[in-house]
Amino acid sequence: MQVQRPSMLADRPGAATHAARMAVPGLTDGWPTRRPSLAYQWALDQAARAAWEHGGSRVVVADHPLLGQEAMRRLGGVWFGQASLAPEDARDIAALTVVTRGLSGPTDPRAAFDTALWIEPTAAQWPTTLASLSERLAERGQLLVICTTPLLGRNLPERAAPGAAPVTELLSGRAVANRLLARGWTLDAPLGFRGVRALGLSVLERAATVIRRPALADRLGVSARAAFVERGWLAHLGSVVLLRAHPPQAWSAQPGAAP
Amino acid sequence: MTPDRPDVGHDRPAIGHGQPDVGHDRPALGHDRPALGLAVARLDAWLETMRGPSGYTGPVAHWWQNCLLYTGPGLDWRYEGIIHGYLTLASVTGEARWLAKAKRAGDDIRGGQLPSGHFESSCFELNPYTGGTPHEAACDIALLALATTLRERGDDSWRAYQMAAERNVRVAQLGRLWNGESGMLQDDPSTPTFVPNKAATLSEAILALARVSSDGVELIERYALPILDHIRAHQIEDGPQRGGIWQNTYGSQRVEKLFPFYVARCVPALVEGYRASSDERYLTSALEAMEFVLRYRDADGGFAQVVYADGSTNVYPRWIAGVADILRAIETLRPHGYEADLEPTLSWLLAAQSPSGAFPTAEGFSAQTATGRPTVAPTLRDVLPVVGWNDKAFRFLTTLLPPGVQLPGVRSEAYETACVVERGTGVWAETPRHLELRVANDVVYRWEKGSAWATIAAPDLAWK
Numbered sequence: 002m003q004v005q006r007p008s009m010l011a012d013r014p015g016a017a018t019h020a021a022r023m024a025v026p027g028l029t030d031g032w033p034t035r036r037p038s039l040a041y042q043w044a045l046d047q048a049a050r051a052a053w054e055h056g057g058s059r060v061v062v063a064d065h066p067l068l069g070q071e072a073m074r075r076l077g078g079v080w081f082g083q084a085s086l087a088p089e090d091a092r093d094i095a096a097l098t099v100v101t102r103g104l105s106g107p108t109d110p111r112a113a114f115d116t117a118l119w120i121e122p123t124a125a126q127w128p129t130t131l132a133s134l135s136e137r138l139a140e141r142g143q144l145l146v147i148c149t150t151p152l153l154g155r156n157l158p159e160r161a162a163p164g165a166a167p168v169t170e171l172l173s174g175r176a177v178a179n180r181l182l183a184r185g186w187t188l189d190a191p192l193g194f195r196g197v198r199a200l201g202l203s204v205l206e207r208a209a210t211v212i213r214r215p216a217l218a219d220r221l222g223v224s225a226r227a228a229f230v231e232r233g234w235l236a237h238l239g240s241v242v243l244l245r246a247h248p249p250q251a252w253s254a255q256p257g258a259a260p
Numbered sequence: 261m262t263p264d265r266p267d268v269g270h271d272r273p274a275i276g277h278g279q280p281d282v283g284h285d286r287p288a289l290g291h292d293r294p295a296l297g298l299a300v301a302r303l304d305a306w307l308e309t310m311r312g313p314s315g316y317t318g319p320v321a322h323w324w325q326n327c328l329l330y331t332g333p334g335l336d337w338r339y340e341g342i343i344h345g346y347l348t349l350a351s352v353t354g355e356a357r358w359l360a361k362a363k364r365a366g367d368d369i370r371g372g373q374l375p376s377g378h379f380e381s382s383c384f385e386l387n388p389y390t391g392g393t394p395h396e397a398a399c400d401i402a403l404l405a406l407a408t409t410l411r412e413r414g415d416d417s418w419r420a421y422q423m424a425a426e427r428n429v430r431v432a433q434l435g436r437l438w439n440g441e442s443g444m445l446q447d448d449p450s451t452p453t454f455v456p457n458k459a460a461t462l463s464e465a466i467l468a469l470a471r472v473s474s475d476g477v478e479l480i481e482r483y484a485l486p487i488l489d490h491i492r493a494h495q496i497e498d499g500p501q502r503g504g505i506w507q508n509t510y511g512s513q514r515v516e517k518l519f520p521f522y523v524a525r526c527v528p529a530l531v532e533g534y535r536a537s538s539d540e541r542y543l544t545s546a547l548e549a550m551e552f553v554l555r556y557r558d559a560d561g562g563f564a565q566v567v568y569a570d571g572s573t574n575v576y577p578r579w580i581a582g583v584a585d586i587l588r589a590i591e592t593l594r595p596h597g598y599e600a601d602l603e604p605t606l607s608w609l610l611a612a613q614s615p616s617g618a619f620p621t622a623e624g625f626s627a628q629t630a631t632g633r634p635t636v637a638p639t640l641r642d643v644l645p646v647v648g649w650n651d652k653a654f655r656f657l658t659t660l661l662p663p664g665v666q667l668p669g670v671r672s673e674a675y676e677t678a679c680v681v682e683r684g685t686g687v688w689a690e691t692p693r694h695l696e697l698r699v700a701n702d703v704v705y706r707w708e709k710g711s712a713w714a715t716i717a718a719p720d721l722a723w724k
Contacts, residue, residue, distance in 0.1 A: 031374025034391030034436070042386075046329040053713040074388060075330070192719055215517060215568040224629045226325070230719045 032074055037067055038157050040195035040241040041147070043229065047192060047243050048118050048145045049075035055143055057115025062130060065165050068120050068147070076118060113139040120147045122177060123170040131184075138248055144186070146244040148174040153195065153240040174242030185249035193231035193239020202228055299610055300349070300657050301667040303650060306617030307342065309672045309692040310647050312710035315368035316342065319695070319707060319714065320648060321621045321641035322385035323519075323565065323577070323628075328640075328705070328721065330388045332712035334648065335372045335379035336395030337461075339365055341651025343402035347409050348658040352665055359409070363417070366406045369399050370424045377432035384648050393447055394461030394525075397433060400425040401461070404468040422472060429469050433462055434483060445487055447508070455508040456491040457522035460529035463487040467532045480536050488533040491526055492545050496552075500571055503552030516569035520553045520586070521579055527589035531596070543596060550593055553586060554600055561608030562623065576624030576634055577642065580612045581649035584656035591659065609653060615675040616690045618645030619653050626680060637678040640697055640705065640721060643688045682720050697721070 036042065045068070052059050052075075059076045063069030117134050138144060148171065154160065155168045172180075178188055202225035209218035231239050310318050315333030320326060327334075346362035349355070372380035374390065379399055383392035403425035410418035439446050445462065447453040466484040470476035494506045494514075504518040505526055530546035533539070556564040562578040563586060583605055590600045612619050624634035625641040634642075672692045679688035679697055686699035697705040704718040 031376040031378055032380070032390045034376075034378065034389070036386065036389050047719075050329045050713045050717060053711075054715060213570070215570075216566075216572045216574050219517075219566065219574055220629045220631075227629065232719055 033067065033070060035067070037071055037159055039229070040154075040157060040239070041068060041071070041159060043194045044147045044192075044241045044243045045071050045075055048072070048147060051143070051145055051245055052076050052116040052118065055116050057139065057142070058113075059116045059118065060114045060137075061118050061120070062134070063118075063120040064123075065121060065159065065162065067159065067162060072118055072120060076116075113137055113142070115139045115142045116145060117142070118145045118147070121149055121166060122146060122172050123166055124172055124176075125170065127172060127180065131180075135248060140248070142248065144181075144244075144246040144248070146174075146177050146246065148172060148177055148242045148244065150174060150193075150238070150240055150242060153197075153200070153238065157240060173237070174239075174244060175237045178237075178244055181244070181246045186246045187249075188247075189245040190232055191236040191245075192243045193236035193241070194229060194243070195240040196228075196231040196235055196238045198228040198231065198235070199225045295610075296657060296660050297665050297667050298670065299613055300345075300654070300661065301670045302613065302617030302672070303619075303654050303657065304349075304617070304667070305670050305672045306645070307647065307650070307654065309616070309709055312712075314371060316365075316647045317710055317712075318647050319644060320385045320387070320646050321625070321644045325385045326641060327385050327387050329714050329717055330381075330712065331707050331714055332388065333368065333372070333381060334384060334387050334395075335369050335382045335399055336384040336387070336392055336648055337398035338384075338648035338651045339369055340398035340402045341653075341655035342647075343406050345651065345654040345658045347405060348655070349661075349667070350409070352658070352661050352663050353667065354664070359413075362406055363410075366403055366421045366424075369403060370420060373424055373428070377427045377430075377435070379428065391432070391436070393437070393455070394458035396428055397458075397462040397465040400428050400433075400465040401468055404465070404472070408472070425465070426469060426473070429462075429465055433465070437462075438483070443486065444490055445483075452511045453508060454490060454494075456494045456505050457507075457519075457525040459487045460491055460526040463491075464529045464532055467529075467536050470536070485533060485537055485539075488530060488542055491530070492541065495545055495549065501552065501567065501569070503548030503550070504567065505549055505552075518552070518567040519565065520556045520563045520567065521565075521582060523549050524553045524586040524589040528592045531592045534596075546593060547596075547598060550589060550598065550600070553589070557605065559604070561604035561606070563605075574628070576627035577622035578624055579622050579649065580609060581619035581621060581646065581653045583609055584653040588652070588656045588659075591656075614643075614645065614677075614690070615673040616645060616692075617670070617672045618650050618690075620644070621646050621649050635680050637680045637685055638688075639680050640688070643677060643679055644695075645690065 037045070061069060061072040061076055063072055114137060117138055119130070119134065122130065134144060149157070149160070149168065150173050151168050151171065159165055160168055174191055174193070178191065181188060202221050206218050206221035206225060209221055236242060307316065310316050312333055315335065316338055317331055317333050319328045319331050320334070343362050343365050346358045346365065349358035350362065369379060374380060378390045379396050380390055381388040382395045382399070383389040384395050386392065403421045407418040407422035407425070410421070436449050437446050439452070442452070445454065445459050447455045447458055463484045466479050470479040470484065473479060491505060494509070496502055496504045501518060505523045506514050507517040507519055507522060508515045527546045527549050530542045530549065534542040534546070553563070556567060558564070563583060564573045564575045565577055566574045587602055587605055590598070590602060609619065614620065620638070620642055621644050622642050623638065625639045627634040674689070674691040676687050676689045679686050681697070681699060681704065684699050686697055686704065689696045689698070693709055695705070695707045695709070696703060703716050705714065705721050706716040707714045
């Protein structure tokens with residue numbers, strides 16, 4: 002993959018994002034105008050914020066075309082570049098590459114990355130992709146995983162999109178969390194999106210609309226939006242779940258850290 | 261062309277685009293000119309703090325959705341008020357520095373134009389997505405005003421701004437959203453939705469483009485006026501909500517909500533349609549729309565948020581910075597003999613300016629989900645200073661300045677204020693470098709100005 006050098010990127014306004022856009026497979030006309038559904042929007046925004054907070058280089062692992070592009074818009078298509086404007090080309094490649102189906106692609110084996118965003122891991126891909134990511138994630142790096150919950154997530158429009166894996170092949174947030182914990186990773190509290198509270202309030206909003214109580218319907222709609230993100234045990238009941246995990250060696254390197 | 265419509269007149273005097281926003285005779289305001297000059301200077305100082313390398317940045321609060329995590333540049337309707345405001349300042353002060361700022365803002369938009377003709381991150385509260393309505397059309401209006409001003413001043417750079425706007429209007433807007441079969445605009449290419457206020461903004465952009473295009477008559481007759489006719493078809497003809505314009509339709513299904521702010525956003529386009537066509541029905545529609553809006557002005561000058569078909573309302577949140585667009589709508593009608601008192605609303609707006617120079621977004625977001633009055637202290641979304649709302653205050657306030665005015669040199673000042681969130685009452689703080697909300701000893705929201713993402717955003721605050 003051809004990646005422009007930083008000196009070229011900095012020449013004009015929006016150049017960094019332009020370069021990132023050109024590196025995203027399937028995008029020749031600019032970013033898509035269609036948007037993913039709100040649960041994915043929310044998860045992607047939270048993931049991007051976590052990646053930016055962490056700093057360093059980033060890699061996106063995604064099969065779903067729209068979700069992969071949207072991840073790149075946030076993580077690679079940056080206006081204030083970190084990784085895309087980093088001095089080493091290898092970092093550029095790591096930061097600008099959408100990796101599909103098992104980390105294929107001509108990336109520099111020396112390049113470690115600080116954040117990996119993995120969207121919708123499947124059971125079949127899990128062992129090899131996790132092994133590859135574990136090898137290349139920096140010692141204090143972070144793994145962000147966006148999972149679609151089979152039950153509530155199956156009616157999201159993205160599930161019917163071309164390139165989308167069948168929902169039966171996807172690992173749920175709970176399954177991913179258990180697998181990571183079993184391998185010694187540590188996890189932050191998960192976030193769930195579009196959970197049972199939000200769905201219930203949305204149903205009530207529609208009912209209020211049907212019985213012609215528009216003011217009440219609007220209030221219920223806003224309440225549903227306010228309840229859209231779930232924490233604690235309700236998080237895993239969200240249609241989409243975001244996990245943030247840290248590799249085992251990051252903890253073992255810290256004095257006094259739990260094993 | 262509609263048979264009963266007068267001929268489109270291209271020999272009419274050009275009013276509006278490319279000219280300073282106002283200059284109409286206006287009754288004396290209750291605010292002295294130095295105070296208005298100071299308010300504008302402080303707002304300009306604050307806008308400078310919100311710039312990143314590629315444009316104006318910052319979080320967004322809105323009625324439907326918020327954008328508190330992505331905080332990078334937004335090439336959305338914020339540029340409409342910013343560019344017009346700086347063009348007006350250049351005109352009334354005669355100082356080149358304001359025109360330079362208008363050009364810098366135009367360069368932001370050009371720098372973010374995609375091969376598709378769309379602009380990057382043009383969806384305001386939905387950012388960082390592209391293809392935002394009415395936001396790209398609002399950018400086009402601003403670019404065309406900038407191009408016209410530069411052309412009049414003999415600055416050859418006008419072509420680049422006009423080309424950017426023309427490409428967006430023709431390719432990204434009409435090319436994507438015009439339904440050739442129905443002969444009407446859609447808000448989304450995949451569904452037959454029509455949103456009058458958004459369509460009005462595009463109609464304004466088309467009318468502005470028509471003034472400088474060889475096919476201007478076709479642009480007006482084929483697109484701009486039919487759009488305005490469709491907006492008029494959404495207007496209530498009689499009854500207690502007379503003059504109101506329904507918020508939108510899905511096919512034949514009408515969404516029976518009336519937002520005074522968005523009804524006011526239709527007024528300038530209807531007036532422009534009248535100027536372009538001499539068809540008095542557009543002016544009548546604009547006047548009736550304005551009358552509707554003013555019926556929902558409270559005694560203190562604020563406006564109700566939404567009115568329903570049965571006459572019930574959700575009063576809150578009441579826009580503060582954005583209310584200036586309602587004042588602007590009133591002013592567009594003044595040359596046509598319309599009189600309305602700006603004063604209660606103008607005073608209400610000016611009283612809200614914070615030490616940073618920005619105006620808060622709204623009052624009463626806490627009452628959005630409940631009946632009754634809002635909490636005593638504001639919420640995060642109330643106090644949040646948003647460029648895409650403050651541009652409206654900036655644009656309008658600059659039009660109140662007299663020719664020859666010199667703005668004082670001021671800085672954006674830091675301040676703190678109480679702020680209510682779900683977990684309790686905290687402290688909202690703004691400095692020239694950051695926005696921050698603390699509750700007890702926890703920082704629950706923090707954004708370093710200019711950066712693309714919030715540094716800290718507790719999940720319970722991260723409303724989209």
